[in-house]
Amino acid sequence: MSNETRPQVDMWTDGACKGNPGIGGWGTWMRSGGKEKEICGGEAHTTNNKMELQAVIEGLRLLKKPCDITLHIDSQYVMNGVTKWMKGWKRNGWKTGAKQPVKNKELWQELDAEVARHEITWVWVKGHAGDPGNERADALANKGVDITRAGL
Template sequence: ELKAVIEALKIIPENKKIELHSDSSYVLNGLSSWVEAWKKNGWKTSSKNAVANQDLWQELDELSSKFELSYQKVKGHSGDQYNEEVDSLAKKEAEKI
Protein backbone atom coordinates (compact mmCIF):
# COMPACT_ATOMS: atom_id res chain seq x y z
CA GLU A 1 0.00 0.00 0.00
CA LEU A 2 2.88 2.37 0.69
CA LYS A 3 4.41 1.56 -2.67
CA ALA A 4 1.11 2.19 -4.46
CA VAL A 5 0.89 5.72 -3.04
CA ILE A 6 4.55 6.36 -3.84
CA GLU A 7 4.15 5.25 -7.45
CA ALA A 8 0.98 7.30 -7.88
CA LEU A 9 2.65 10.46 -6.57
CA LYS A 10 5.58 9.94 -8.94
CA ILE A 11 3.34 10.34 -11.98
CA ILE A 12 1.25 13.29 -10.76
CA PRO A 13 2.60 16.75 -11.61
CA GLU A 14 3.95 18.53 -8.54
CA ASN A 15 2.11 21.29 -6.68
CA LYS A 16 -1.29 19.71 -7.21
CA LYS A 17 -4.03 19.47 -4.62
CA ILE A 18 -4.65 15.77 -3.98
CA GLU A 19 -7.27 13.99 -1.92
CA LEU A 20 -5.94 10.55 -1.05
CA HIS A 21 -8.63 7.93 -0.49
CA SER A 22 -7.46 4.75 1.20
CA ASP A 23 -8.72 1.90 3.32
CA SER A 24 -5.28 1.67 4.93
CA SER A 25 -5.12 3.19 8.39
CA TYR A 26 -1.39 2.46 8.29
CA VAL A 27 -0.85 4.73 5.28
CA LEU A 28 -3.24 7.46 6.38
CA ASN A 29 -2.03 7.62 9.99
CA GLY A 30 1.57 7.48 8.84
CA LEU A 31 1.17 10.39 6.47
CA SER A 32 -1.05 12.51 8.68
CA SER A 33 0.80 12.16 11.98
CA TRP A 34 3.35 9.40 12.53
CA VAL A 35 5.97 10.57 10.00
CA GLU A 36 6.53 13.87 11.78
CA ALA A 37 7.06 12.10 15.11
CA TRP A 38 9.37 9.53 13.52
CA LYS A 39 11.50 12.26 11.97
CA LYS A 40 11.79 14.06 15.32
CA ASN A 41 12.78 10.76 16.97
CA GLY A 42 15.45 9.90 14.40
CA TRP A 43 13.17 7.44 12.61
CA LYS A 44 12.36 5.56 15.80
CA THR A 45 8.89 4.67 17.02
CA SER A 46 7.57 5.83 20.37
CA SER A 47 8.84 2.53 21.79
CA LYS A 48 12.34 3.37 20.43
CA ASN A 49 12.26 0.69 17.73
CA ALA A 50 13.31 1.33 14.15
CA VAL A 51 10.41 2.35 11.92
CA ALA A 52 9.29 -0.53 9.71
CA ASN A 53 9.62 0.26 6.00
CA GLN A 54 11.67 3.35 6.83
CA ASP A 55 12.99 3.65 3.28
CA LEU A 56 9.47 3.70 1.86
CA TRP A 57 8.22 6.15 4.49
CA GLN A 58 11.13 8.50 3.77
CA GLU A 59 10.45 8.35 0.04
CA LEU A 60 6.74 8.93 0.61
CA ASP A 61 7.46 11.82 2.97
CA GLU A 62 9.69 13.49 0.39
CA LEU A 63 7.17 12.99 -2.42
CA SER A 64 4.16 14.09 -0.38
CA SER A 65 5.87 17.37 0.50
CA LYS A 66 5.48 18.36 -3.16
CA PHE A 67 1.68 18.33 -2.96
CA GLU A 68 -1.18 19.74 -0.96
CA LEU A 69 -2.55 16.48 0.44
CA SER A 70 -5.78 15.74 2.21
CA TYR A 71 -6.90 12.31 3.35
CA GLN A 72 -10.13 10.36 3.20
CA LYS A 73 -10.54 7.01 4.94
CA VAL A 74 -12.76 4.56 3.08
CA LYS A 75 -14.00 1.28 4.44
CA GLY A 76 -12.38 -1.63 2.65
CA HIS A 77 -14.50 -4.21 0.85
CA SER A 78 -17.67 -2.23 1.44
CA GLY A 79 -18.72 -1.54 -2.12
CA ASP A 80 -16.78 1.70 -2.64
CA GLN A 81 -16.41 1.67 -6.43
CA TYR A 82 -12.86 2.99 -6.58
CA ASN A 83 -11.60 0.96 -3.64
CA GLU A 84 -12.96 -2.22 -5.20
CA GLU A 85 -11.37 -1.32 -8.53
CA VAL A 86 -7.98 -0.68 -6.95
CA ASP A 87 -8.18 -3.96 -5.01
CA SER A 88 -8.90 -5.81 -8.24
CA LEU A 89 -5.97 -4.17 -10.03
CA ALA A 90 -3.64 -4.92 -7.13
CA LYS A 91 -4.63 -8.59 -7.12
CA LYS A 92 -4.04 -8.87 -10.87
CA GLU A 93 -0.59 -7.31 -10.55
CA ALA A 94 0.30 -9.52 -7.58
CA GLU A 95 -0.53 -12.60 -9.64
CA LYS A 96 2.14 -11.56 -12.16
CA ILE A 97 4.87 -11.75 -9.54
Template sequence: MPEPHAVDPLAPERTAVEMWTDGACKGNPGPGGWGAWMRTGSYERELFGGDPVTTNNRMELTAVIEGLKALNRPCAVTLHVDSTYVMNGMSRWLAGWKRNGWRTADKKPVKNEDLWRALDEQVARHTVTWVWVKGHSGDPGNERADQLANRGVDQVRAAR
Protein backbone atom coordinates (compact mmCIF):
# COMPACT_ATOMS: atom_id res chain seq x y z
CA MET A 1 0.00 0.00 0.00
CA PRO A 2 1.37 3.45 -0.84
CA GLU A 3 2.43 5.72 1.99
CA PRO A 4 -0.29 8.27 2.91
CA HIS A 5 1.99 11.15 1.92
CA ALA A 6 3.29 9.61 -1.29
CA VAL A 7 3.36 11.76 -4.40
CA ASP A 8 1.55 10.40 -7.44
CA PRO A 9 4.24 10.21 -10.15
CA LEU A 10 1.65 10.80 -12.88
CA ALA A 11 0.34 13.97 -11.23
CA PRO A 12 2.86 15.28 -8.69
CA GLU A 13 0.66 18.27 -7.84
CA ARG A 14 -2.15 16.00 -6.60
CA THR A 15 -2.59 15.65 -2.86
CA ALA A 16 -2.36 12.08 -1.60
CA VAL A 17 -5.56 11.05 0.22
CA GLU A 18 -6.36 7.76 1.92
CA MET A 19 -10.08 6.95 2.00
CA TRP A 20 -12.14 4.11 3.45
CA THR A 21 -15.80 3.70 2.50
CA ASP A 22 -18.60 1.39 3.56
CA GLY A 23 -22.31 0.88 3.17
CA ALA A 24 -24.86 -0.66 5.50
CA CYS A 25 -28.45 -1.74 5.08
CA LYS A 26 -30.93 -3.07 7.65
CA GLY A 27 -32.99 -5.24 5.38
CA ASN A 28 -32.22 -5.45 1.70
CA PRO A 29 -34.05 -3.35 0.68
CA GLY A 30 -34.49 -1.36 3.85
CA PRO A 31 -33.10 1.69 5.62
CA GLY A 32 -29.45 2.12 4.67
CA GLY A 33 -26.45 4.26 5.38
CA TRP A 34 -23.08 5.05 3.89
CA GLY A 35 -19.86 6.29 5.41
CA ALA A 36 -16.52 7.62 4.24
CA TRP A 37 -13.46 8.42 6.29
CA MET A 38 -10.51 10.12 4.69
CA ARG A 39 -7.18 11.51 5.75
CA THR A 40 -4.31 13.43 4.28
CA GLY A 41 -1.42 14.36 6.51
CA SER A 42 -2.90 15.26 9.90
CA TYR A 43 -6.26 16.27 8.41
CA GLU A 44 -9.20 13.86 8.73
CA ARG A 45 -12.77 14.07 7.52
CA GLU A 46 -15.83 11.95 8.22
CA LEU A 47 -18.91 11.81 6.00
CA PHE A 48 -22.10 9.82 6.33
CA GLY A 49 -25.69 9.79 5.17
CA GLY A 50 -28.52 7.44 4.44
CA ASP A 51 -31.64 6.54 2.55
CA PRO A 52 -34.90 5.25 4.05
CA VAL A 53 -35.40 2.55 1.40
CA THR A 54 -32.34 1.27 -0.41
CA THR A 55 -30.03 -1.70 -0.89
CA ASN A 56 -26.60 -2.52 0.47
CA ASN A 57 -25.04 -2.28 -3.00
CA ARG A 58 -26.49 1.21 -3.51
CA MET A 59 -25.04 2.32 -0.18
CA GLU A 60 -21.61 0.86 -0.99
CA LEU A 61 -21.57 2.80 -4.26
CA THR A 62 -22.92 5.98 -2.66
CA ALA A 63 -20.17 5.92 -0.02
CA VAL A 64 -17.46 5.96 -2.69
CA ILE A 65 -19.23 8.59 -4.79
CA GLU A 66 -19.80 10.94 -1.85
CA GLY A 67 -16.27 10.49 -0.58
CA LEU A 68 -14.76 11.37 -3.96
CA LYS A 69 -17.22 14.25 -4.49
CA ALA A 70 -16.10 15.78 -1.19
CA LEU A 71 -12.58 16.30 -2.55
CA ASN A 72 -12.56 19.85 -3.91
CA ARG A 73 -9.71 19.26 -6.36
CA PRO A 74 -8.19 16.28 -8.18
CA CYS A 75 -6.29 14.06 -5.75
CA ALA A 76 -4.27 10.85 -5.71
CA VAL A 77 -6.67 8.65 -3.75
CA THR A 78 -5.90 5.29 -2.20
CA LEU A 79 -9.45 3.99 -1.84
CA HIS A 80 -10.11 1.11 0.57
CA VAL A 81 -13.41 -0.75 0.06
CA ASP A 82 -14.78 -4.00 1.48
CA SER A 83 -17.31 -4.43 -1.31
CA THR A 84 -16.50 -7.02 -3.97
CA TYR A 85 -19.43 -5.52 -5.92
CA VAL A 86 -17.65 -2.15 -6.13
CA MET A 87 -14.22 -3.72 -6.74
CA ASN A 88 -15.47 -6.03 -9.50
CA GLY A 89 -17.53 -3.26 -11.04
CA MET A 90 -14.56 -0.95 -11.31
CA SER A 91 -11.91 -3.52 -12.22
CA ARG A 92 -13.84 -6.02 -14.37
CA TRP A 93 -17.26 -4.87 -15.51
CA LEU A 94 -17.38 -1.09 -16.04
CA ALA A 95 -15.49 -0.93 -19.34
CA GLY A 96 -17.73 -3.63 -20.87
CA TRP A 97 -20.91 -1.98 -19.60
CA LYS A 98 -19.91 1.31 -21.18
CA ARG A 99 -18.90 -0.41 -24.43
CA ASN A 100 -22.26 -2.27 -24.48
CA GLY A 101 -24.39 0.83 -23.85
CA TRP A 102 -24.83 0.10 -20.13
CA ARG A 103 -25.90 -3.48 -20.73
CA THR A 104 -24.46 -6.57 -19.06
CA ALA A 105 -22.80 -9.40 -21.00
CA ASP A 106 -26.23 -11.08 -21.21
CA LYS A 107 -27.80 -7.87 -22.60
CA LYS A 108 -29.69 -6.90 -19.41
CA PRO A 109 -29.68 -3.33 -18.10
CA VAL A 110 -26.93 -2.68 -15.55
CA LYS A 111 -28.36 -2.54 -12.02
CA ASN A 112 -27.68 0.78 -10.28
CA GLU A 113 -26.64 2.35 -13.58
CA ASP A 114 -27.24 5.85 -12.18
CA LEU A 115 -24.71 5.28 -9.42
CA TRP A 116 -22.17 3.53 -11.64
CA ARG A 117 -22.29 6.51 -14.02
CA ALA A 118 -21.83 8.92 -11.09
CA LEU A 119 -18.93 6.85 -9.75
CA ASP A 120 -17.29 6.73 -13.18
CA GLU A 121 -17.55 10.52 -13.37
CA GLN A 122 -15.97 10.98 -9.94
CA VAL A 123 -13.16 8.49 -10.56
CA ALA A 124 -12.26 10.37 -13.75
CA ARG A 125 -11.47 13.47 -11.64
CA HIS A 126 -8.84 11.69 -9.56
CA THR A 127 -6.01 9.19 -9.73
CA VAL A 128 -7.48 6.25 -7.80
CA THR A 129 -5.68 3.20 -6.47
CA TRP A 130 -8.23 0.60 -5.39
CA VAL A 131 -7.53 -1.55 -2.33
CA TRP A 132 -9.90 -4.29 -1.22
CA VAL A 133 -10.07 -4.98 2.51
CA LYS A 134 -11.97 -7.76 4.21
CA GLY A 135 -14.89 -6.26 6.14
CA HIS A 136 -15.07 -6.63 9.91
CA SER A 137 -11.52 -7.96 10.07
CA GLY A 138 -9.96 -5.30 12.26
CA ASP A 139 -8.81 -2.80 9.61
CA PRO A 140 -9.13 0.48 11.58
CA GLY A 141 -10.18 2.55 8.57
CA ASN A 142 -12.78 0.01 7.49
CA GLU A 143 -14.16 -0.22 11.03
CA ARG A 144 -14.47 3.56 11.15
CA ALA A 145 -16.24 3.69 7.78
CA ASP A 146 -18.60 0.95 9.00
CA GLN A 147 -19.42 2.99 12.12
CA LEU A 148 -20.14 6.01 9.94
CA ALA A 149 -22.41 3.97 7.65
CA ASN A 150 -24.34 2.77 10.67
CA ARG A 151 -24.66 6.38 11.88
CA GLY A 152 -26.28 7.06 8.51
CA VAL A 153 -28.78 4.24 9.14
CA ASP A 154 -29.49 5.61 12.64
CA GLN A 155 -30.03 9.09 11.22
CA VAL A 156 -32.55 7.78 8.68
CA ARG A 157 -34.39 5.75 11.31
CA ALA A 158 -34.54 8.73 13.68
CA ALA A 159 -36.09 10.90 10.95
CA ARG A 160 -39.07 8.56 10.56
Protein backbone atom coordinates (compact mmCIF):
# COMPACT_ATOMS: atom_id res chain seq x y z
CA MET A 1 0.00 0.00 0.00
CA SER A 2 1.51 3.34 -0.93
CA ASN A 3 1.85 6.07 1.66
CA GLU A 4 -0.57 8.29 -0.25
CA THR A 5 -3.44 5.91 0.44
CA ARG A 6 -2.70 5.27 4.11
CA PRO A 7 -4.92 7.04 6.61
CA GLN A 8 -3.16 9.88 8.44
CA VAL A 9 -3.60 9.64 12.22
CA ASP A 10 -2.57 12.00 15.00
CA MET A 11 -2.31 10.16 18.32
CA TRP A 12 -1.55 11.28 21.87
CA THR A 13 -0.91 8.75 24.64
CA ASP A 14 -0.25 8.93 28.36
CA GLY A 15 -0.01 6.74 31.42
CA ALA A 16 -0.68 7.52 35.07
CA CYS A 17 -0.03 5.71 38.32
CA LYS A 18 -1.13 6.57 41.86
CA GLY A 19 1.83 5.10 43.67
CA ASN A 20 4.53 3.42 41.62
CA PRO A 21 3.63 0.60 41.77
CA GLY A 22 -0.01 1.34 42.43
CA ILE A 23 -3.35 1.82 40.72
CA GLY A 24 -2.65 2.83 37.14
CA GLY A 25 -4.42 4.13 34.10
CA TRP A 26 -3.67 4.75 30.45
CA GLY A 27 -5.29 7.05 27.94
CA THR A 28 -5.16 7.53 24.19
CA TRP A 29 -6.74 10.25 22.07
CA MET A 30 -6.55 10.11 18.31
CA ARG A 31 -7.98 11.93 15.34
CA SER A 32 -8.06 11.21 11.65
CA GLY A 33 -10.10 12.58 8.77
CA GLY A 34 -12.27 14.75 10.97
CA LYS A 35 -13.06 11.90 13.39
CA GLU A 36 -11.87 11.54 16.97
CA LYS A 37 -11.58 8.58 19.32
CA GLU A 38 -10.82 8.42 23.04
CA ILE A 39 -9.98 5.22 24.91
CA CYS A 40 -8.77 4.52 28.42
CA GLY A 41 -8.28 1.70 30.87
CA GLY A 42 -6.25 0.71 33.87
CA GLU A 43 -4.89 -1.92 36.21
CA ALA A 44 -5.12 -2.33 39.97
CA HIS A 45 -1.41 -3.02 40.56
CA THR A 46 0.98 -1.68 37.96
CA THR A 47 3.70 0.87 37.20
CA ASN A 48 3.74 4.13 35.31
CA ASN A 49 6.03 2.65 32.64
CA LYS A 50 3.61 -0.22 32.02
CA MET A 51 0.73 2.23 31.62
CA GLU A 52 2.74 4.38 29.20
CA LEU A 53 3.40 1.27 27.10
CA GLN A 54 -0.22 0.09 27.31
CA ALA A 55 -1.53 3.45 26.08
CA VAL A 56 0.47 3.17 22.86
CA ILE A 57 -0.33 -0.53 22.37
CA GLU A 58 -4.07 0.03 22.78
CA GLY A 59 -4.10 3.02 20.44
CA LEU A 60 -2.23 1.18 17.70
CA ARG A 61 -4.29 -1.98 18.21
CA LEU A 62 -7.47 -0.01 17.51
CA LEU A 63 -6.33 0.86 13.97
CA LYS A 64 -7.71 -1.73 11.57
CA LYS A 65 -5.29 -1.08 8.70
CA PRO A 66 -1.77 0.32 8.27
CA CYS A 67 -1.62 4.06 8.90
CA ASP A 68 0.81 6.97 8.83
CA ILE A 69 0.81 8.06 12.46
CA THR A 70 2.20 11.08 14.22
CA LEU A 71 2.45 9.81 17.78
CA HIS A 72 2.79 12.49 20.45
CA ILE A 73 4.16 11.07 23.69
CA ASP A 74 5.61 12.41 26.93
CA SER A 75 7.36 9.14 27.84
CA GLN A 76 11.00 9.12 26.81
CA TYR A 77 11.08 5.53 28.15
CA VAL A 78 8.63 4.36 25.46
CA MET A 79 9.92 6.58 22.68
CA ASN A 80 13.58 5.68 23.25
CA GLY A 81 12.67 2.04 23.74
CA VAL A 82 11.12 1.85 20.29
CA THR A 83 13.43 4.19 18.39
CA LYS A 84 16.79 3.44 20.04
CA TRP A 85 16.88 0.34 22.26
CA MET A 86 14.48 -2.27 20.90
CA LYS A 87 16.61 -3.34 17.93
CA GLY A 88 19.46 -4.26 20.29
CA TRP A 89 17.14 -5.96 22.78
CA LYS A 90 15.74 -8.16 20.03
CA ARG A 91 19.22 -8.96 18.73
CA ASN A 92 20.29 -9.90 22.28
CA GLY A 93 17.29 -12.14 22.98
CA TRP A 94 15.38 -9.42 24.89
CA LYS A 95 18.32 -8.67 27.16
CA THR A 96 19.77 -5.25 27.90
CA GLY A 97 23.34 -4.22 27.10
CA ALA A 98 24.15 -5.31 30.68
CA LYS A 99 22.78 -8.80 29.85
CA GLN A 100 19.75 -8.32 32.13
CA PRO A 101 16.22 -9.28 31.03
CA VAL A 102 14.33 -6.32 29.54
CA LYS A 103 11.71 -5.10 32.03
CA ASN A 104 8.15 -5.31 30.71
CA LYS A 105 9.34 -7.63 27.92
CA GLU A 106 5.83 -8.90 27.08
CA LEU A 107 4.52 -5.35 26.62
CA TRP A 108 7.54 -4.41 24.51
CA GLN A 109 6.91 -7.44 22.31
CA GLU A 110 3.24 -6.48 21.90
CA LEU A 111 4.27 -2.93 21.05
CA ASP A 112 6.86 -4.19 18.56
CA ALA A 113 4.17 -6.16 16.70
CA GLU A 114 1.83 -3.16 16.58
CA VAL A 115 4.54 -0.70 15.51
CA ALA A 116 5.53 -2.98 12.62
CA ARG A 117 2.09 -2.47 11.01
CA HIS A 118 2.41 1.30 10.68
CA GLU A 119 4.66 4.18 9.69
CA ILE A 120 5.14 6.18 12.87
CA THR A 121 6.69 9.59 13.43
CA TRP A 122 7.49 9.86 17.14
CA VAL A 123 7.10 13.34 18.64
CA TRP A 124 8.14 13.88 22.25
CA VAL A 125 6.12 16.47 24.15
CA LYS A 126 6.80 17.74 27.64
CA GLY A 127 4.14 16.42 29.99
CA HIS A 128 1.92 18.86 31.90
CA ALA A 129 3.20 21.75 29.81
CA GLY A 130 0.01 22.81 28.08
CA ASP A 131 0.06 20.64 24.94
CA PRO A 132 -3.71 20.19 24.37
CA GLY A 133 -3.42 16.64 23.06
CA ASN A 134 -1.14 15.59 25.91
CA GLU A 135 -3.46 17.18 28.47
CA ARG A 136 -6.38 15.26 26.98
CA ALA A 137 -4.45 11.96 27.03
CA ASP A 138 -3.43 12.68 30.64
CA ALA A 139 -7.08 13.28 31.60
CA LEU A 140 -8.01 9.96 29.95
CA ALA A 141 -5.21 8.15 31.83
CA ASN A 142 -6.50 9.58 35.10
CA LYS A 143 -10.03 8.53 34.12
CA GLY A 144 -8.60 5.02 33.67
CA VAL A 145 -7.24 5.20 37.23
CA ASP A 146 -10.64 6.33 38.55
CA ILE A 147 -12.51 3.57 36.69
CA THR A 148 -10.07 0.96 38.00
CA ARG A 149 -10.27 2.31 41.56
CA ALA A 150 -14.09 2.26 41.41
CA GLY A 151 -14.01 -1.38 40.30
CA LEU A 152 -11.90 -2.54 43.25
